[in-house]
Amino acid sequence: MRIVVPAGGIGGARFLRGLKAALGTDASTGPDQATDHQITVIGNTGDDITLFGLRICPDLDTVMYTLGGGINEEQGWGRADETFTVKEELAAYGMKPTWFGLGDRDTATHIVRAQMIAAGYPLSAITEALCDRWRPGVRLLPMTDDQVETHVVIEDERGRRAVHFQEWWIEHRAALPAERIISVGAEDSRPAPGVIEAVKEADLVLLPPSNPVVSVGSILNVPGIRDALVDKTVVGVSPIIGGAPVRGMADACLTAIGVETSAGAVAAHLGSDLLDGWLVDEADAGTEVEGIEVRSRPLYMSDPESTEAIARAALDLALELRGDGGR
Ligand SMILES: O=c1nc2n(C[C@H](O)[C@H](O)[C@H](O)CO)c3cc(O)ccc3cc-2c(=O)[nH]1
Numbered sequence: 001m002r003i004v005v006p007a008g009g010i011g012g013a014r015f016l017r018g019l020k021a022a023l024g025t026d027a028s029t030g031p032d033q034a035t036d037h038q039i040t041v042i043g044n045t046g047d048d049i050t051l052f053g054l055r056i057c058p059d060l061d062t063v064m065y066t067l068g069g070g071i072n073e074e075q076g077w078g079r080a081d082e083t084f085t086v087k088e089e090l091a092a093y094g095m096k097p098t099w100f101g102l103g104d105r106d107t108a109t110h111i112v113r114a115q116m117i118a119a120g121y122p123l124s125a126i127t128e129a130l131c132d133r134w135r136p137g138v139r140l141l142p143m144t145d146d147q148v149e150t151h152v153v154i155e156d157e158r159g160r161r162a163v164h165f166q167e168w169w170i171e172h173r174a175a176l177p178a179e180r181i182i183s184v185g186a187e188d189s190r191p192a193p194g195v196i197e198a199v200k201e202a203d204l205v206l207l208p209p210s211n212p213v214v215s216v217g218s219i220l221n222v223p224g225i226r227d228a229l230v231d232k233t234v235v236g237v238s239p240i241i242g243g244a245p246v247r248g249m250a251d252a253c254l255t256a257i258g259v260e261t262s263a264g265a266v267a268a269h270l271g272s273d274l275l276d277g278w279l280v281d282e283a284d285a286g287t288e289v290e291g292i293e294v295r296s297r298p299l300y301m302s303d304p305e306s307t308e309a310i311a312r313a314a315l316d317l318a319l320e321l322r323g324d325g326g327r
Contacts, residue, residue: 003315004202006042006143006229008215009059010076010247011239011301013066015208016041018307020067020137022315039138040198042225044210045123046150046183046218049166051100052090054110055117058166059215060127060142061109068134076247079105099171124192141198143219146189150214152256153180165214174249178256181213186221199228204318206311207236207275209246209299212266213253226274235277235318236270237310238263241299242283263287267294277317279310293321
């Protein structure tokens with residue numbers, strides 16, 4: 001079965017780990033492992049940032065590290081067994097910013113990426129090369145090879161200005177109200193090679209509980225991707241439980257775009273032309289959204305078993321809505 005998963009960082013990566021388990025085999029696309037399942041991830045690159053001459057791709061790296069076994073499990077981002085000597089030395093030189101948690105092991109990934117960018121490789125080729133090491137067991141495609149960055153318009157004592165999403169997210173903890181969230185460059189961007197084809201060939205599409213604005217939303221902002229997805233059976237998993245985000249600060253993002261922080265409002269925002277099915281937590285049982293089949297079940301991805309069960313439920317709902325309950 002060919003499954004496409006547009007994904008952000010932490011929530012998306014954990015859901016993908018559960019999906020691989022639910023499929024029962026290591027859904028590897030590697031030639032060495034014949035399998036009848038193939039997962040293609042369309043990774044969000046709107047969080048990407050250039051710092052100290054390095055191009056950092058948080059959501060691609062989080063998926064790659066999580067599925068490849070190198071993630072810092074408690075944090076959900078960055079490498080396990082990390083040290084921060086480079087970060088400390090940069091600060092000693094007075095380099096800014098100091099708020100970004102640049103780890104030494106993680107820096108090697110960014111150096112490889114920066115070197116390949118300098119040699120003219122597109123982000124999709126670079127991501128494939130990095131995945132040769134990590135073997136995530138999915139095909140990881142950036143949403144685009146073009147530069148698209150999420151910037152946030154805020155107003156504080158320094159006046160009204162746009163800051164990079166990472167500054168708003170990490171330095172300000174999204175506490176400063178975002179007047180606008182913009183995918184800078186999205187209108188001129190094109191889907192990365194293989195993205196549209198993967199969607200067209202997919203048997204079904206699953207939307208993990210990623211941030212609906214800055215992760216899933218950014219992917220949908222790349223012209224052509226949303227149009228391709230609406231033709232497929234799409235089932236999403238709500239990132240909001242009982243009126244609050246499961247993790248992160250999706251509520252601050254939803255408020256910025258005038259969407260209520262509720263499982264139903266997020267589904268309605270994503271649209272009934274895009275979503276065929278929507279899983280909500282039991283706390284939100286009874287949620288109804290026009291044109292979308294809503295089902296409730298426990299949605300906390302608290303351990304591998306519960307995460308696998310959530311992925312299994314999303315898969316089963318998609319197969320049901322496709323009209324072939326079979327495998
Ligand atoms: O809250 C933080 N998130 C950090 N993140 C997470 C990141 O800001 C967010 O996870 C995504 O951009 C949003 O999903 C990092 C991710 C990376 O891949 C590399 C470094 C960081 C550093 C931080 C950090 O210092 N603080």
